[in-house]
Amino acid sequence: MTGRKRWTTEEILDTAAELLRTGDAESFSVRRLAAALGTDSSSLYRHFRNKTELLRAVADRILLAAMDGHRPEGDWKQRVTALALRLREAFGEQPQLATVWGRYGSSSTGSRLVMEELLQALRASGLPDEEVPAQYHRIVVLLASLIASEAGISTIAPEEHEQAMEQFRVAVxxxxxxxxxxxxxFARDMRPLAADRRAAFEEILAAQLARIEARIP
Known part of the structure:
Protein backbone atom coordinates (compact mmCIF):
# COMPACT_ATOMS: atom_id res chain seq x y z
CA MET A 1 0.00 0.00 0.00
CA THR A 2 1.45 3.33 -1.03
CA GLY A 3 1.52 6.01 1.67
CA ARG A 4 0.61 9.62 1.15
CA LYS A 5 3.26 11.99 -0.08
CA ARG A 6 5.02 13.88 2.68
CA TRP A 7 5.02 17.55 1.77
CA THR A 8 7.92 19.73 2.84
CA THR A 9 7.35 23.09 4.51
CA GLU A 10 8.53 24.89 1.38
CA GLU A 11 6.15 22.92 -0.85
CA ILE A 12 3.27 23.76 1.47
CA LEU A 13 4.19 27.44 1.40
CA ASP A 14 4.47 27.38 -2.41
CA THR A 15 0.94 26.03 -2.72
CA ALA A 16 -0.40 28.42 -0.08
CA ALA A 17 1.13 31.38 -1.93
CA GLU A 18 -0.48 30.23 -5.19
CA LEU A 19 -3.91 29.92 -3.54
CA LEU A 20 -3.51 33.41 -2.10
CA ARG A 21 -2.52 34.83 -5.50
CA THR A 22 -5.75 33.57 -7.03
CA GLY A 23 -7.93 34.27 -4.00
CA ASP A 24 -7.52 36.23 -0.79
CA ALA A 25 -6.81 35.80 2.90
CA GLU A 26 -10.52 35.73 3.74
CA SER A 27 -11.35 32.74 1.52
CA PHE A 28 -8.07 30.94 2.27
CA SER A 29 -8.27 28.05 4.72
CA VAL A 30 -6.09 25.18 5.86
CA ARG A 31 -8.76 22.80 4.55
CA ARG A 32 -8.57 24.34 1.04
CA LEU A 33 -4.79 24.14 1.15
CA ALA A 34 -4.91 20.49 2.20
CA ALA A 35 -7.31 19.72 -0.65
CA ALA A 36 -4.99 21.41 -3.15
CA LEU A 37 -2.14 19.25 -1.88
CA GLY A 38 -4.21 16.09 -1.88
CA THR A 39 -3.83 15.52 1.83
CA ASP A 40 -5.75 16.19 5.05
CA SER A 41 -5.58 19.20 7.35
CA SER A 42 -4.04 17.28 10.22
CA SER A 43 -0.87 16.65 8.21
CA LEU A 44 -0.40 20.41 7.71
CA TYR A 45 -0.77 21.12 11.42
CA ARG A 46 2.49 19.24 11.92
CA HIS A 47 4.17 22.15 10.12
CA PHE A 48 2.01 25.08 11.27
CA ARG A 49 -0.08 25.34 14.41
CA ASN A 50 -2.88 27.36 12.79
CA LYS A 51 -3.91 29.44 9.79
CA THR A 52 -2.40 32.65 11.18
CA GLU A 53 1.02 31.07 11.61
CA LEU A 54 0.85 29.76 8.06
CA LEU A 55 -0.09 33.15 6.62
CA ARG A 56 2.72 34.82 8.52
CA ALA A 57 5.15 32.34 7.02
CA VAL A 58 3.89 33.10 3.50
CA ALA A 59 4.22 36.85 4.07
CA ASP A 60 7.71 36.38 5.45
CA ARG A 61 8.81 34.76 2.21
CA ILE A 62 7.92 37.99 0.39
CA LEU A 63 10.05 39.95 2.86
CA LEU A 64 12.93 37.51 2.37
CA ALA A 65 12.68 37.93 -1.40
CA ALA A 66 12.63 41.71 -1.02
CA MET A 67 15.75 41.66 1.13
CA ASP A 68 17.64 39.21 -1.05
CA GLY A 69 20.76 40.94 -2.32
CA HIS A 70 19.90 44.22 -0.63
CA ARG A 71 22.93 46.39 0.19
CA PRO A 72 22.40 49.60 2.21
CA GLU A 73 23.64 52.66 0.32
CA GLY A 74 23.46 56.41 0.88
CA ASP A 75 22.34 58.35 3.92
CA TRP A 76 19.63 57.23 6.30
CA LYS A 77 16.77 58.69 4.26
CA GLN A 78 18.02 57.04 1.08
CA ARG A 79 18.28 53.72 2.93
CA VAL A 80 14.72 53.91 4.23
CA THR A 81 13.37 54.99 0.84
CA ALA A 82 15.23 52.21 -0.99
CA LEU A 83 13.89 49.62 1.45
CA ALA A 84 10.36 50.95 1.14
CA LEU A 85 10.47 50.74 -2.66
CA ARG A 86 11.83 47.19 -2.50
CA LEU A 87 8.92 46.15 -0.29
CA ARG A 88 6.46 47.94 -2.56
CA GLU A 89 7.83 46.17 -5.62
CA ALA A 90 7.91 42.75 -3.94
CA PHE A 91 4.29 42.90 -2.83
CA GLY A 92 3.28 44.56 -6.10
CA GLU A 93 4.20 41.31 -7.86
CA GLN A 94 2.00 39.35 -5.43
CA PRO A 95 -0.64 41.88 -4.36
CA GLN A 96 -2.94 39.39 -2.66
CA LEU A 97 -0.20 38.80 -0.10
CA ALA A 98 0.18 42.49 0.79
CA THR A 99 -2.90 42.47 2.98
CA VAL A 100 -1.59 39.35 4.69
CA TRP A 101 1.55 41.22 5.69
CA GLY A 102 -0.41 44.25 6.84
CA ARG A 103 -2.84 42.16 8.85
CA TYR A 104 -0.74 39.39 10.30
CA GLY A 105 2.80 40.71 10.24
CA SER A 106 5.64 38.27 10.73
CA SER A 107 8.33 37.45 13.22
CA SER A 108 10.62 35.28 11.12
CA THR A 109 13.86 35.98 9.28
CA GLY A 110 12.45 38.22 6.55
CA SER A 111 10.72 40.42 9.08
CA ARG A 112 13.87 40.64 11.19
CA LEU A 113 15.93 41.69 8.18
CA VAL A 114 13.48 44.52 7.45
CA MET A 115 13.45 45.55 11.12
CA GLU A 116 17.23 45.51 11.33
CA GLU A 117 17.72 47.69 8.26
CA LEU A 118 15.11 50.24 9.36
CA LEU A 119 16.47 50.43 12.89
CA GLN A 120 20.05 50.80 11.66
CA ALA A 121 19.03 53.57 9.24
CA LEU A 122 17.17 55.44 11.98
CA ARG A 123 20.11 55.16 14.36
CA ALA A 124 22.37 56.49 11.61
CA SER A 125 20.11 59.54 11.33
CA GLY A 126 21.25 60.84 14.70
CA LEU A 127 17.92 60.34 16.45
CA PRO A 128 18.26 59.70 20.19
CA ASP A 129 17.99 55.96 20.85
CA GLU A 130 14.87 56.42 22.94
CA GLU A 131 13.00 57.83 19.92
CA VAL A 132 14.06 55.20 17.39
CA PRO A 133 11.46 52.49 18.22
CA ALA A 134 8.52 54.91 18.00
CA GLN A 135 9.68 56.33 14.65
CA TYR A 136 10.33 52.81 13.36
CA HIS A 137 6.75 51.86 14.23
CA ARG A 138 5.33 54.88 12.43
CA ILE A 139 7.27 54.07 9.26
CA VAL A 140 6.17 50.41 9.26
CA VAL A 141 2.50 51.32 9.83
CA LEU A 142 2.72 53.84 6.99
CA LEU A 143 4.37 51.38 4.58
CA ALA A 144 2.01 48.52 5.41
CA SER A 145 -1.01 50.79 4.89
CA LEU A 146 0.21 52.25 1.60
CA ILE A 147 1.33 48.92 0.16
CA ALA A 148 -1.87 47.10 1.18
CA SER A 149 -4.02 49.92 -0.22
CA GLU A 150 -2.19 49.90 -3.54
CA ALA A 151 -2.30 46.13 -3.75
CA GLY A 152 -6.03 46.13 -3.17
CA ILE A 153 -6.58 48.41 -6.15
CA SER A 154 -4.27 46.40 -8.41
CA THR A 155 -6.32 43.22 -7.90
CA ILE A 156 -9.57 44.76 -9.17
CA ALA A 157 -10.81 43.19 -12.39
CA PRO A 158 -10.89 45.46 -15.49
CA GLU A 159 -14.69 45.62 -15.59
CA GLU A 160 -14.85 46.48 -11.89
CA HIS A 161 -12.21 49.15 -12.43
CA GLU A 162 -14.16 50.78 -15.24
CA GLN A 163 -17.33 50.71 -13.17
CA ALA A 164 -15.49 52.36 -10.28
CA MET A 165 -14.13 55.07 -12.61
CA GLU A 166 -17.63 55.81 -13.87
CA GLN A 167 -18.91 56.07 -10.31
CA PHE A 168 -16.02 58.40 -9.50
CA ARG A 169 -16.86 60.66 -12.44
CA VAL A 170 -20.52 60.79 -11.47
CA ALA A 171 -19.75 61.46 -7.81
CA VAL A 172 -17.22 64.22 -8.53
CA PHE A 186 -12.10 71.25 -7.47
CA ALA A 187 -14.01 68.59 -9.43
CA ARG A 188 -12.09 68.86 -12.70
CA ASP A 189 -8.75 68.58 -10.90
CA MET A 190 -9.70 65.63 -8.71
CA ARG A 191 -8.14 62.29 -9.66
CA PRO A 192 -9.08 58.74 -8.66
CA LEU A 193 -7.03 56.95 -6.04
CA ALA A 194 -5.31 54.76 -8.64
CA ALA A 195 -3.65 57.73 -10.36
CA ASP A 196 0.04 58.49 -9.76
CA ARG A 197 0.27 56.08 -6.86
CA ARG A 198 4.03 55.69 -7.07
CA ALA A 199 4.55 59.45 -6.85
CA ALA A 200 2.08 59.68 -3.96
CA PHE A 201 3.83 56.78 -2.20
CA GLU A 202 7.22 58.48 -2.39
CA GLU A 203 5.87 61.92 -1.41
CA ILE A 204 4.05 60.60 1.65
CA LEU A 205 7.12 58.66 2.74
CA ALA A 206 9.36 61.70 2.16
CA ALA A 207 7.04 63.81 4.31
CA GLN A 208 7.30 61.30 7.15
CA LEU A 209 11.10 61.23 6.88
CA ALA A 210 11.15 65.04 6.95
CA ARG A 211 9.19 64.96 10.20
CA ILE A 212 11.72 62.56 11.65
CA GLU A 213 14.61 64.73 10.43
CA ALA A 214 13.10 67.71 12.22
CA ARG A 215 13.43 65.80 15.52
CA ILE A 216 17.14 65.14 15.12
CA PRO A 217 19.15 67.28 17.57
Whole structure:
Protein backbone atom coordinates (compact mmCIF):
# COMPACT_ATOMS: atom_id res chain seq x y z
CA MET A 1 0.00 0.00 0.00
CA THR A 2 1.45 3.33 -1.03
CA GLY A 3 1.52 6.01 1.67
CA ARG A 4 0.61 9.62 1.15
CA LYS A 5 3.26 11.99 -0.08
CA ARG A 6 5.02 13.88 2.68
CA TRP A 7 5.02 17.55 1.77
CA THR A 8 7.92 19.73 2.84
CA THR A 9 7.35 23.09 4.51
CA GLU A 10 8.53 24.89 1.38
CA GLU A 11 6.15 22.92 -0.85
CA ILE A 12 3.27 23.76 1.47
CA LEU A 13 4.19 27.44 1.40
CA ASP A 14 4.47 27.38 -2.41
CA THR A 15 0.94 26.03 -2.72
CA ALA A 16 -0.40 28.42 -0.08
CA ALA A 17 1.13 31.38 -1.93
CA GLU A 18 -0.48 30.23 -5.19
CA LEU A 19 -3.91 29.92 -3.54
CA LEU A 20 -3.51 33.41 -2.10
CA ARG A 21 -2.52 34.83 -5.50
CA THR A 22 -5.75 33.57 -7.03
CA GLY A 23 -7.93 34.27 -4.00
CA ASP A 24 -7.52 36.23 -0.79
CA ALA A 25 -6.81 35.80 2.90
CA GLU A 26 -10.52 35.73 3.74
CA SER A 27 -11.35 32.74 1.52
CA PHE A 28 -8.07 30.94 2.27
CA SER A 29 -8.27 28.05 4.72
CA VAL A 30 -6.09 25.18 5.86
CA ARG A 31 -8.76 22.80 4.55
CA ARG A 32 -8.57 24.34 1.04
CA LEU A 33 -4.79 24.14 1.15
CA ALA A 34 -4.91 20.49 2.20
CA ALA A 35 -7.31 19.72 -0.65
CA ALA A 36 -4.99 21.41 -3.15
CA LEU A 37 -2.14 19.25 -1.88
CA GLY A 38 -4.21 16.09 -1.88
CA THR A 39 -3.83 15.52 1.83
CA ASP A 40 -5.75 16.19 5.05
CA SER A 41 -5.58 19.20 7.35
CA SER A 42 -4.04 17.28 10.22
CA SER A 43 -0.87 16.65 8.21
CA LEU A 44 -0.40 20.41 7.71
CA TYR A 45 -0.77 21.12 11.42
CA ARG A 46 2.49 19.24 11.92
CA HIS A 47 4.17 22.15 10.12
CA PHE A 48 2.01 25.08 11.27
CA ARG A 49 -0.08 25.34 14.41
CA ASN A 50 -2.88 27.36 12.79
CA LYS A 51 -3.91 29.44 9.79
CA THR A 52 -2.40 32.65 11.18
CA GLU A 53 1.02 31.07 11.61
CA LEU A 54 0.85 29.76 8.06
CA LEU A 55 -0.09 33.15 6.62
CA ARG A 56 2.72 34.82 8.52
CA ALA A 57 5.15 32.34 7.02
CA VAL A 58 3.89 33.10 3.50
CA ALA A 59 4.22 36.85 4.07
CA ASP A 60 7.71 36.38 5.45
CA ARG A 61 8.81 34.76 2.21
CA ILE A 62 7.92 37.99 0.39
CA LEU A 63 10.05 39.95 2.86
CA LEU A 64 12.93 37.51 2.37
CA ALA A 65 12.68 37.93 -1.40
CA ALA A 66 12.63 41.71 -1.02
CA MET A 67 15.75 41.66 1.13
CA ASP A 68 17.64 39.21 -1.05
CA GLY A 69 20.76 40.94 -2.32
CA HIS A 70 19.90 44.22 -0.63
CA ARG A 71 22.93 46.39 0.19
CA PRO A 72 22.40 49.60 2.21
CA GLU A 73 23.64 52.66 0.32
CA GLY A 74 23.46 56.41 0.88
CA ASP A 75 22.34 58.35 3.92
CA TRP A 76 19.63 57.23 6.30
CA LYS A 77 16.77 58.69 4.26
CA GLN A 78 18.02 57.04 1.08
CA ARG A 79 18.28 53.72 2.93
CA VAL A 80 14.72 53.91 4.23
CA THR A 81 13.37 54.99 0.84
CA ALA A 82 15.23 52.21 -0.99
CA LEU A 83 13.89 49.62 1.45
CA ALA A 84 10.36 50.95 1.14
CA LEU A 85 10.47 50.74 -2.66
CA ARG A 86 11.83 47.19 -2.50
CA LEU A 87 8.92 46.15 -0.29
CA ARG A 88 6.46 47.94 -2.56
CA GLU A 89 7.83 46.17 -5.62
CA ALA A 90 7.91 42.75 -3.94
CA PHE A 91 4.29 42.90 -2.83
CA GLY A 92 3.28 44.56 -6.10
CA GLU A 93 4.20 41.31 -7.86
CA GLN A 94 2.00 39.35 -5.43
CA PRO A 95 -0.64 41.88 -4.36
CA GLN A 96 -2.94 39.39 -2.66
CA LEU A 97 -0.20 38.80 -0.10
CA ALA A 98 0.18 42.49 0.79
CA THR A 99 -2.90 42.47 2.98
CA VAL A 100 -1.59 39.35 4.69
CA TRP A 101 1.55 41.22 5.69
CA GLY A 102 -0.41 44.25 6.84
CA ARG A 103 -2.84 42.16 8.85
CA TYR A 104 -0.74 39.39 10.30
CA GLY A 105 2.80 40.71 10.24
CA SER A 106 5.64 38.27 10.73
CA SER A 107 8.33 37.45 13.22
CA SER A 108 10.62 35.28 11.12
CA THR A 109 13.86 35.98 9.28
CA GLY A 110 12.45 38.22 6.55
CA SER A 111 10.72 40.42 9.08
CA ARG A 112 13.87 40.64 11.19
CA LEU A 113 15.93 41.69 8.18
CA VAL A 114 13.48 44.52 7.45
CA MET A 115 13.45 45.55 11.12
CA GLU A 116 17.23 45.51 11.33
CA GLU A 117 17.72 47.69 8.26
CA LEU A 118 15.11 50.24 9.36
CA LEU A 119 16.47 50.43 12.89
CA GLN A 120 20.05 50.80 11.66
CA ALA A 121 19.03 53.57 9.24
CA LEU A 122 17.17 55.44 11.98
CA ARG A 123 20.11 55.16 14.36
CA ALA A 124 22.37 56.49 11.61
CA SER A 125 20.11 59.54 11.33
CA GLY A 126 21.25 60.84 14.70
CA LEU A 127 17.92 60.34 16.45
CA PRO A 128 18.26 59.70 20.19
CA ASP A 129 17.99 55.96 20.85
CA GLU A 130 14.87 56.42 22.94
CA GLU A 131 13.00 57.83 19.92
CA VAL A 132 14.06 55.20 17.39
CA PRO A 133 11.46 52.49 18.22
CA ALA A 134 8.52 54.91 18.00
CA GLN A 135 9.68 56.33 14.65
CA TYR A 136 10.33 52.81 13.36
CA HIS A 137 6.75 51.86 14.23
CA ARG A 138 5.33 54.88 12.43
CA ILE A 139 7.27 54.07 9.26
CA VAL A 140 6.17 50.41 9.26
CA VAL A 141 2.50 51.32 9.83
CA LEU A 142 2.72 53.84 6.99
CA LEU A 143 4.37 51.38 4.58
CA ALA A 144 2.01 48.52 5.41
CA SER A 145 -1.01 50.79 4.89
CA LEU A 146 0.21 52.25 1.60
CA ILE A 147 1.33 48.92 0.16
CA ALA A 148 -1.87 47.10 1.18
CA SER A 149 -4.02 49.92 -0.22
CA GLU A 150 -2.19 49.90 -3.54
CA ALA A 151 -2.30 46.13 -3.75
CA GLY A 152 -6.03 46.13 -3.17
CA ILE A 153 -6.58 48.41 -6.15
CA SER A 154 -4.27 46.40 -8.41
CA THR A 155 -6.32 43.22 -7.90
CA ILE A 156 -9.57 44.76 -9.17
CA ALA A 157 -10.81 43.19 -12.39
CA PRO A 158 -10.89 45.46 -15.49
CA GLU A 159 -14.69 45.62 -15.59
CA GLU A 160 -14.85 46.48 -11.89
CA HIS A 161 -12.21 49.15 -12.43
CA GLU A 162 -14.16 50.78 -15.24
CA GLN A 163 -17.33 50.71 -13.17
CA ALA A 164 -15.49 52.36 -10.28
CA MET A 165 -14.13 55.07 -12.61
CA GLU A 166 -17.63 55.81 -13.87
CA GLN A 167 -18.91 56.07 -10.31
CA PHE A 168 -16.02 58.40 -9.50
CA ARG A 169 -16.86 60.66 -12.44
CA VAL A 170 -20.52 60.79 -11.47
CA ALA A 171 -19.75 61.46 -7.81
CA VAL A 172 -17.22 64.22 -8.53
CA UNK A 173 -18.34 65.94 -11.72
CA UNK A 174 -22.00 65.62 -10.82
CA UNK A 175 -21.64 67.06 -7.31
CA UNK A 176 -24.30 69.62 -6.36
CA UNK A 177 -22.40 72.91 -5.84
CA UNK A 178 -24.96 74.03 -3.25
CA UNK A 179 -24.37 71.01 -1.05
CA UNK A 180 -20.75 70.23 -1.97
CA UNK A 181 -19.22 73.62 -2.89
CA UNK A 182 -15.59 72.61 -2.37
CA UNK A 183 -16.00 69.36 -4.31
CA UNK A 184 -17.69 71.18 -7.18
CA UNK A 185 -14.94 73.80 -7.19
CA PHE A 186 -12.10 71.25 -7.47
CA ALA A 187 -14.01 68.59 -9.43
CA ARG A 188 -12.09 68.86 -12.70
CA ASP A 189 -8.75 68.58 -10.90
CA MET A 190 -9.70 65.63 -8.71
CA ARG A 191 -8.14 62.29 -9.66
CA PRO A 192 -9.08 58.74 -8.66
CA LEU A 193 -7.03 56.95 -6.04
CA ALA A 194 -5.31 54.76 -8.64
CA ALA A 195 -3.65 57.73 -10.36
CA ASP A 196 0.04 58.49 -9.76
CA ARG A 197 0.27 56.08 -6.86
CA ARG A 198 4.03 55.69 -7.07
CA ALA A 199 4.55 59.45 -6.85
CA ALA A 200 2.08 59.68 -3.96
CA PHE A 201 3.83 56.78 -2.20
CA GLU A 202 7.22 58.48 -2.39
CA GLU A 203 5.87 61.92 -1.41
CA ILE A 204 4.05 60.60 1.65
CA LEU A 205 7.12 58.66 2.74
CA ALA A 206 9.36 61.70 2.16
CA ALA A 207 7.04 63.81 4.31
CA GLN A 208 7.30 61.30 7.15
CA LEU A 209 11.10 61.23 6.88
CA ALA A 210 11.15 65.04 6.95
CA ARG A 211 9.19 64.96 10.20
CA ILE A 212 11.72 62.56 11.65
CA GLU A 213 14.61 64.73 10.43
CA ALA A 214 13.10 67.71 12.22
CA ARG A 215 13.43 65.80 15.52
CA ILE A 216 17.14 65.14 15.12
CA PRO A 217 19.15 67.28 17.57
Missing amino acids: LGADPERFPALAH
